[in-house]
Amino acid sequence: MFPIFLRTIKNKRTAIIAYIVSGIAFLLMYIPIYPSFASSGKQLVEIMKNYPQGFLKAFGIEDIAQAFLSLEGYLSTEHFGFVWPLVLIFLALSFAGNSIAGEIEKGTMEVVLSQPISRLKIYFGKYLGGLGAIVLFVTTSIFASIPIAAIFNVHYVAKGYIYMTILGVLFGIAIYGLAMLCSSFASDKGKANFMTGGVLIAMYVLNILSGLKSNLDDLKYLSFFHYFNASGALLNYKIDSIAILVFVLTTIIASSQSSLRTIRQPPESAAILFQAEEIASFHSQRRESCEQVTLKCF
């Protein structure tokens, strides 16, 4: 399993570095301008009070006053509640899409499958490679806030970043588990990403809708974005136990299902590991054969 894990990380090392650099670059963009932002915080709070609740919720603003009066509040509103989860989602999709469906699409799965290693180990080697990348990205792109804040003389509270990291990892692995499940259903990377992207967009929309009308409030429970409360973790050092349960359960269920699909590969299912490709190749070969016969007849 270790060679597969190592290869997964090595293959994507440039992408991992790029994601980490972009995560830090965002912090370098936001943190230095915070002091000037904080000086006009009270006026901003007054302005923001006039905005609709749903709009504020869409940007992860739960408590307007807190959002602009501390670095953690500002970062949770501007970065960790909005842009950062998107980067994390892209990273999870990129790893999950490549791990099964991407290898089938490129045909390189044969190189791995012809080696003396079980499908379970192949799956977990790839799975852990992606998981490692997610943990690395989450940790560095969150904890980098501390030295950057220190360099620019901005007051910070380190405790919040620990909670944010835990929440970020939980959110990341749940998205990754979901994406791996979609990847095990699809025969190419595009389809896998389309499926996961569709589910996540639906979750995002449900979360927004729930804030717009009181009778739609319960829809928020169907969305990961409801449980991903960055301001709660950064400002109040709190991660909702329901959120932990949802993320952990999603990870376990989605990952076990995707691993089972990869291992079992039932003969009646035509959409898993090579079978879709096999059908296409079989038909194209039959077609070629027919063409040859036709040419011979002429």
Added chain:
Amino acid sequence: MTLLEFDLNINRMTQVLSVQNLGKYYGETKAVDGINLSVEKGEIFGFLGPNGAGKTTTIRCIMDFIRPSFGKIAAFNLDSHLDSVQIKAKTGYLSGDVRIYENWTGQEHFRFIESMRGKSKILSKLIKDFDFDPKVKAKKLSSGGKQKLGIIMAFLSEPEMLILDEPTTALDPLLQNTVYDYILNFAREGSTVFMSSHNLHEVQKICSRVGIIKQGKIIAEESVEELRSKKIHVVKATFDSKVSMADFDLSGVEVFKESAGSLTLRIKGDINPVISKMHNYKLKDLEVSHASLEDIFMAYYER
């Protein structure tokens, strides 16, 4: 132990690959339909058939890449699905359409395989013999270069069984000979080779036994010599006078080539009726030969 049990044990000991009633259906399409074959230790088995006959599907089932709709495959007396890891530890595989990691060099591919199969003793020899540059990224390799890489990857662990899907595609004649030499050497040292091919010349050259597959079914499984000794003859005759074609319109006789005063016939079965007809003419020259594997192959396909 009875004599029969003894025979069965001997058979189990020498039989490396066994395919029993293998079928793979894609809905209504029967890619492979109940094929049976077996390959003995040290044998080079050629798997012949045109595109779409079911060769690659069979190979993918043997390698447990896809699961059969029905039937059983065993290698080294192990189940191809349940004991897939143990079988693959003894098997080198070459795909018919070599797909490799485009951003890796050859060296990275070799290291990856060695990390799972152990250090190769023959890697440097293979690299030298195939004139392969391991430092070049796969995306910069020509199709022949990729084929060489695939072959080295299949051979480097000196496997007990080689499953090769059209091994010499995209290789020049010199490298084809290098592949043949390696295959023959592996077989000499006790390895078993199962290879599919379109190239009848190479099958004739290196295979000890062949299986011919047609529309998902095995239509012949015999040694190359047995196949060639089938009563299929090619008769080339040059006549002194004009020949009436109606004389040779006989059962099992096919006019292969006809030119002024010369006739090439392919005869399935008894040769005597044709020879008797030829007595009616004055012959300038007569050449009778056994049909090539290609002729036999074509004869099977025209059935």
